[in-house]
Amino acid sequence: MIATLYRAVLRRTSTFALVAVGGAFIFERTFDLMADTLYENVNRGKLWDDIKHKYE
Structure with missing residues (x-):
């Protein structure tokens, strides 16, 4: 498995850099x-989208 990973990704610097950038973007x-979902769940009922009908 490690040998396959080395041959596929780590052997060339350009491929390694592309995988690193792609992985960073996906992460x-x-x-x-996930952070936005957690924030909205913790603050449900207090956000503008939840109370805007009271002020329009």
Whole structure:
């Protein structure tokens, strides 16, 4: 398995850099989505979208 990983990703610097950038992008998007979901769940009923009908 390690040999396969080495041959597929780590052998060339350009491939390693592409995998690193792609992984960082996917991690950032996933982390951002999870953090937003957690924030909205913790603050349910207090956010503008939840109370805007009272002020319109």
